[in-house]
Amino acid sequence: MSATPVLFIHGLWLHARSWDDWIDLFEAAGYAATAPGWPGDPDTVEKAREVPEAIADHGIDDVVAHYAEIIRALPTKPVLIGHSFGGLIAQRLLGEDLAAAAVAIDAAQIKGVLPLPLSALRATLPVFRNPANRHRAVSLTAEQFRYAFGNAVSVEESDALFERWAIPAPGKPLFEAAAANVNPHSPAKVDTDNSGRGPLLLVMGGRDHTVPEAVTRATLKQYRHSEATTDVLEFEDRAHSLTIDHGWRDVADASLSWLKAQGF
Template identity: 80%
Template structure:
């Protein structure tokens, strides 16, 4: 008897983290019978060290280019995957789901999509390293350890934040942040998601209650954008977690929550 083909899972990282930061998730999902992959963004080198040494390879890639990159990967898969994204990867996951390129999606602390209005001060501070210079739209920008601590590691110890920074942090293109910031003034913004699609697969939004970069108010405002769709849209919150929730010592709770939700929806 032929065993069924494992369901593909495509993990999509966000700004300032390398794709290899999904390694523990990859191992867990493979053990659970899925076929997981974590491709990098366009231009991402294969390792953290290479990404730090060659920031120009990462620079100037916008939202549409990233979405099209993952769409081409998905079209080469044997069946529609589940997509799981963090931060800007969560926005990309929602766009792919809205385009019916995924069987279901989990968007973790997903970046602000078009139509979401709250812009908390902590989010402005977290992204200030990019926005302080308009020229950064076409550059790759690195965070310092202190900036990473505020944007990602504020809910873990200073020691753990420093360790995560040294292990996973890479430069990030400024372009997606500028595109998202202008989304509500641009009718054709690449940050627009087809939130009214009623034929799409299920979506789970996850939010960290202590997240500075994508605060809970942003994720709950995102949920409201889906009010015109009858497709499943759920939300789960982790009140004591920050933006590092996919990579810090509590990652397994987040991953297990995603797995439980996927099973409930037969994905």
């Protein structure tokens, strides 16, 4: 029997290589794990910083299509593990029956989610302060990264994570998500009513500024008409850096345990 494939999907401002420790852990657990980048993502953090225009102007549909193409080349449906906007992408692909299961960690808001906490607005202000950023790639400063990602770890650790993994991010997905509830054809729309899809785990950090707990709980409510498994797990003292900071293993082990309970 071939190993179950796992695709890790990063979100905004983090490079795909930020999943390296997760890949090693999941490979050791018997999965065939990979972390393909978004369309236009260079292979390294350094290159991504040098050529931000390569990443610019890719929207949600572009990213979904990119991963759908990767999935169709696999021998079997994969498990998807996505963080932030990667969690939104994972939910879309799961709802379209392209995945066997999904773990969405601090996932960006899908269409239908109404809460808009002030901390989320502040975390994304570097993009929204200029409408032209819709078609650009935007970088965070170390201080902005600290607020959006590293507020639950020390300043020293947040700065180290910023130096190691932070890259420019396309502004377009954020503008698309912000307009989702007034756009009937929003790319942030997920088939939350699909009762035939695979199981979904929503993971949230209780101290997350970028995707606060209220957003994840509102996301869970969007699945109330589906009979498919939809679980939620909270790490109360964790923030948006929970997949890359010193406590990443807690989140990864919990994801592995949940997948095992689902029969993977």
